[in-house]
Amino acid sequence: MPNASSLTSALQEQLNKxxxxxxxxxxxxxVLDQPSVPDAEYDRLMRExxxxxxxxxxxxxxxxxxxxxxxxxxxxFTQVAHQLPMLSLDNVFSRDEWxxxxxxxxxxxxxxxxxxxxxxxxxxxxxxxxxxxxxILVQAATRGDGSTGxxxxxxxxxxxxxxxxLIGQSGVDYPDIIEVRGEVFMPKxxxxxxxxxxxxxxxxxxxxxxxxxxxxxxxxDSKITAKRNLAFYAYGLGYVSDLYVENGEIIDQAxxxxxxxxxxxxxxxxxxxxxPEVRLLENPQQVEEFYQEILNKRDALSYEIDGTxxxxxxxxxxxxxxxxxRAPRWAIxxxxxAQEELxxxxxxxxxxxxxGAITPVAxxxxxxxxxxxxxxxxxxxxxxxxxxxxxxxxSVVIRRAxxxxxxxxxxxxxxxxxxAKDIVFPSSxxxxxxxxxxxxxxAVLRCTAGLFCQAQRKEAIKHFSSRKAHDVDGLGDKLxxxxxxxxxxxxxxxxxxLTEIDISTxxxxxxxxxxxxxxxxxxxxxxxxxxxxxxxxxxxxGEATAxxxxxxxxxxxxxxAASFEDLQTVSDVGEVVAKNIVNFFKESHNVEVVSALxxxxxxxxxxxxxxxKLPLAEQTFVLTGTLTQMxxxxxxxxxxxxxxxxxxxxxxxxxxxxxxxxxGSKLTKAQDLGVTILTxxxxxxxxxxxx
Ligand code: D41
Numbered sequence: 001m002p003n004a005s006s007l008t009s010a011l012q013e014q015l016n017k018x019x020x021x022x023x024x025x026x027x028x029x030x031v032l033d034q035p036s037v038p039d040a041e042y043d044r045l046m047r048e049x050x051x052x053x054x055x056x057x058x059x060x061x062x063x064x065x066x067x068x069x070x071x072x073x074x075x076x077f078t079q080v081a082h083q084l085p086m087l088s089l090d091n092v093f094s095r096d097e098w099x100x101x102x103x104x105x106x107x108x109x110x111x112x113x114x115x116x117x118x119x120x121x122x123x124x125x126x127x128x129x130x131x132x133x134x135x136i137l138v139q140a141a142t143r144g145d146g147s148t149g150x151x152x153x154x155x156x157x158x159x160x161x162x163x164x165x166l167i168g169q170s171g172v173d174y175p176d177i178i179e180v181r182g183e184v185f186m187p188k189x190x191x192x193x194x195x196x197x198x199x200x201x202x203x204x205x206x207x208x209x210x211x212x213x214x215x216x217x218x219x220x221d222s223k224i225t226a227k228r229n230l231a232f233y234a235y236g237l238g239y240v241s242d243l244y245v246e247n248g249e250i251i252d253q254a255x256x257x258x259x260x261x262x263x264x265x266x267x268x269x270x271x272x273x274x275x276p277e278v279r280l281l282e283n284p285q286q287v288e289e290f291y292q293e294i295l296n297k298r299d300a301l302s303y304e305i306d307g308t309x310x311x312x313x314x315x316x317x318x319x320x321x322x323x324x325x326r327a328p329r330w331a332i333x334x335x336x337x338a339q340e341e342l343x344x345x346x347x348x349x350x351x352x353x354x355x356g357a358i359t360p361v362a363x364x365x366x367x368x369x370x371x372x373x374x375x376x377x378x379x380x381x382x383x384x385x386x387x388x389x390x391x392x393x394x395s396v397v398i399r400r401a402x403x404x405x406x407x408x409x410x411x412x413x414x415x416x417x418x419x420a421k422d423i424v425f426p427s428s429x430x431x432x433x434x435x436x437x438x439x440x441x442x443a444v445l446r447c448t449a450g451l452f453c454q455a456q457r458k459e460a461i462k463h464f465s466s467r468k469a470h471d472v473d474g475l476g477d478k479l480x481x482x483x484x485x486x487x488x489x490x491x492x493x494x495x496x497x498l499t500e501i502d503i504s505t506x507x508x509x510x511x512x513x514x515x516x517x518x519x520x521x522x523x524x525x526x527x528x529x530x531x532x533x534x535x536x537x538x539x540x541x542g543e544a545t546a547x548x549x550x551x552x553x554x555x556x557x558x559x560x561a562a563s564f565e566d567l568q569t570v571s572d573v574g575e576v577v578a579k580n581i582v583n584f585f586k587e588s589h590n591v592e593v594v595s596a597l598x599x600x601x602x603x604x605x606x607x608x609x610x611x612x613k614l615p616l617a618e619q620t621f622v623l624t625g626t627l628t629q630m631x632x633x634x635x636x637x638x639x640x641x642x643x644x645x646x647x648x649x650x651x652x653x654x655x656x657x658x659x660x661x662x663x664g665s666k667l668t669k670a671q672d673l674g675v676t677i678l679t680x681x682x683x684x685x686x687x688x689x690x691x
Contacts, residue, residue: 008059011052015059018049022065035207036412038340038397039306043091076220077150080141083239086129086181088146088326089309089333095288098310101332102284105312108321108329114283115312118261119290120235121277122307122333124210125185126217129238130156130272132178135166142217146326155217158226159184163271174270175255179238182272186213187302190229209304231303233275234267236260258315277301280313291334298336299402307335336371340399340409343367348379348392348423350430354459355539356446358436360385360423362396362408370400377406381443382425389413391420431455451491451589458484460537464492468543468634469535470527473520474513482506492535493596496521525602529556530641532601536594539580544633547640548572549581551614556598560585571645614643615690620653621646624667625660627680635683642690650675658683 025042029035035042046066053060060066092098105115127143140156141149156162166174186194186209194212195205206212216228237256244255257263261280268274277297279290291308298305312318312330321329347363360379367374377398379385388411390396395415400406425445429436434449447453451460461480465472472495483489488502498521503514527535533556534546541549552570553559559581567578584590621644623632630638635658636646650657650669657670658678670677678686 008056011056012059015049015052018045018052019065021045022049026065029211034204035211036410036414037342038338040338040340041342077152077218079144079148080139080151081148082129082141082146083179085326086127086143086146086149086238087323087328089331090327091307091333091335093335093337098284098287098332098334105321105330109317115317116259116314117281117284117287118259118264118311118313119279119281119287120309120311121275121294121301121305122309122335123183123185123233123235123275124208124304124306125183125213126210127181128152128156128184128217128232130162130180130182131238132166132174132180134176135174137162137164150218152217154222155219155225156184158222159230159232161273162232165271167269167271174244175240176243177239177241178255178270179240180234180267180270180272181236181238182232182234184213184217184230184232185209185303186216186228186230188304189302191304194228232273234264234272235275235309237263237267256315260311260313260315260318263315287334295336305336306339307333309333337368339370339401340397341367341369342395342412343374343398345390345392345394345396345408350426352429352431352447352453352455352459354456354463354537356429356448356450356453356456358426358430358445358447360425362390364396364398367398369398369406370402372400374398374400374406377408379408382445383443385423391416391422393417393420429453429455450587451593454484457490461489461492461495463537464535465495465524466535469531470524472517472524474517475520479506479509491593491596493593493600496525496600525600527601528604528641529554529559530637532556532597533559536584536590538584540577541581542633543637544640544646545572545577547637551640551643556594560591560594616642616644619644619655621656621658622648622650622654622666622670622675623658623660625663627658627660627683629680629684638687642687 022042022045025035025037025045029042049064049066053064053066092101102115106112109115129141129143129149130137131139131141137153137157139151140153141151143149157164166178188209191206191209191212198205206215212228213230216225216230219225240256242254255266257266259280261278264274264278277294281287281290287308287310294305294308310332312321318328318330323329344365345362346365348360349363351359351361353359359381362377362379364375364377379388379390388396388408390408390411393416395412397409397412398406399409426436428434429447429449432447432449432453432455434447434453436445437448438445447456449456451457458481461484462477464470465475465480475495483498483502483506486506488498489495498518500511500514500518503509503517504511509517528550530543530547530550533541533549534543548570549559549567553562562581564578564582567573567581568575573581585594616639621639623635623646627635639646647654650666650673652673654670654673654675656678657666657675658680659667659670660680667677
């Protein structure tokens, strides 16, 4: 049993380490604007610190990082003492925690009735306080440590949406002194543009819009800030004087309403921006819906958010609840699951894709990020590994945003152990042991065995049966893999030889699913030349290129016989694609599979068809804007299958412009040229007519 004093000294040592680590993260984040770990990791460390301090109050010191949230204000800005402190926000991360918060509200307010909630998105920016005296912006300050911030008035004045002079609802009426608090943030589009510019100039880019906003506000030269396109939404008030000005006369009358939501509307009426997503909710149950709605909208919003902020709307109730330490009891941030997390790369394995590409895949210590548990991340190719400087055993920042596949963002070098291992690329195919090679100018290493490689076979069959190719219902990836592993099939043509018995002996397959699969295979025989060419999985021959080839040559044998030069006369086919097609048909095993399939498939009556008989022959289309019912390439392929030409730019030769949502300059140009404009619905109707 360790005695009490040795236990405390071990704890003291652990605490010192946490202090040091948090101070380092704070400096990287707040002073350098360059975080090295995700926020979630920082939060965890801070929670660990607070837990220790709560259970061992004697270890809590005045210089503990738990005592201050932000960093030191920079020396070069003057300091501003906030007349009223700028409070911070506590967090909840789950429905249970939110409900516990509501329960505490009801207990403290001694009420069973519904509490009206003002719900706001949680902008990922920087809190500031704007002070208006007699309607004029006289001072702006960062939050700093909550009681003292930095004077950033000249920089704030450059933000276009922040008024230098207040406006009133009716003529001029505003409080004599009013401090408006809110978030300064950088819209996603501005952030992308800024980083793009930085990249072109070979300068360092910002990790996220929040850091970009902070970096932009901290400029000593406000001309730089002015170019950064920052924005602002008000979320609350600081000091507000009782006196207010109406038609130039000072009146002693309370200005403010007694609802937080209404106060925000008052601030809006004075000319300050308010987030359009802010809602007044009748009861805490509606918060779950609001949270989900905002989460669904997240990617579509023009600015970054990381959760919602929920506030008791009634000011009298707010005052009853008061605040603890530095956070109000009447507000809470209900955060989204973190999109970035820290984990460890336990190993790197190599996968062989349909075209033989050997892709390194990181096996991760499973981590909950962006709402799901992630245990793999693609590393793309060798260049990516070099760029990251990754070794096996490294701690890495992993990011999963929206539906995007998880990515490794960076390596945390501070955490690298002595046992970190270099990643060695295989010298032969990890599946079939054949030679591997890298084509000139390509970053990708490939297995050279083609369809002799078990992995490439599987992928070729999966591609052949995929939805956009022959759409074989009920033939999942796992089943393909098992059929290949059991040597029942080696090519897509073999699929059609499978018997009910073959299939029903596979895992999770019964008689019924076997019969269904045989039926699905039978209907998959109905094909078109475009679908068939696409289904072969020739490198870089996607749906649109396959349709172009079909429209140009009309028969399979004509495509097979086409020369490298002739292929390049087909629209959208360049040297690379032409070479891929020629090489594909040079391989005798490919030719064998193609001719076997040719026998099996039910071809449409292509002899009857010629270019001028296709319904949209000689018609040129341009697609612009976002299509919501189908992808751009899907629309293009469909138009091409009816003989239409699909071009990238509008000219006098354009017959139709299909204008999706958010159409821009192409639409204007087409209108100027008198081109017929089709909506997406028109396009769908047109395609249906010819189908
Ligand atoms: O959107 C935000 N980031 C946001 C931040 C918001 N919508 N409301 C906020 N409300 C407050 C209180 C409740 C203290 C007036 C906040 C913040 N505070 C805040 N931002 C940074 C620290 C605190």
